[in-house]
Amino acid sequence: MAPVANGARNGEWSTCSVDHLRGFLRTVKEACFDMLSAKHYTINMTRLPGAQITKQQLCEKTYSNFNGMTVHPESLNAPVCSIWCCPRDYNRRCLQAHLTDGMECQRGFHCVKHRCVKNTTHQLPRPAPPTRYTTRPTTTTTTRRTQRTRKI
Numbered sequence: 001m002a003p004v005a006n007g008a009r010n011g012e013w014s015t016c017s018v019d020h021l022r023g024f025l026r027t028v029k030e031a032c033f034d035m036l037s038a039k040h041y042t043i044n045m046t047r048l049p050g051a052q053i054t055k056q057q058l059c060e061k062t063y064s065n066f067n068g069m070t071v072h073p074e075s076l077n078a079p080v081c082s083i084w085c086c087p088r089d090y091n092r093r094c095l096q097a098h099l100t101d102g103m104e105c106q107r108g109f110h111c112v113k114h115r116c117v118k119n120t121t122h123q124l125p126r127p128a129p130p131t132r133y134t135t136r137p138t139t140t141t142t143t144r145r146t147q148r149t150r151k152i
Contacts, residue, residue: 081098
């Protein structure tokens with residue numbers, strides 16, 4: 001998954017990336033997953049991170065090197081999870097910024113995973129189940145790297 005993309009699956013991991021990550025995690029020793037701290041840390045997240053950020057603040061923080069930043073009027077209540085940030089003295093050009101999860105895209109809607117959804121449709125994530133064990137058999141293949149040759 002690219003950090004910034006503009007496609008139908010924007011913000012989603014590809015099957016290959018997920019498989020690659022799972023393959024790597026299978027190579028990690030079990031001790032890496034052991035709890036080393038006696039203290040149990042929790043996060044009391046009742047709101048998504050972007051719920052406290054305005055579009056104006058996002059533009060100013062994303063493009064902090066520009067002066068006189070404003071949000072393009074068409075971006076103020078648009079049903080998409082990106083906005084146009086317009087710096088003063090930049091030849092009437094605007095720069096795109098992607099909204100953070102929880103930021104309002106349209107009145108009554110907010111962004112979750114790059115999609116503009118009703119505020120009531122998002123529930124906070126539950127703790128992930130343990131990934132140390134799988135319910136289906138897995139196989140691992142090893143590939144041997146060969147020397148690269150160059151033609152002269």
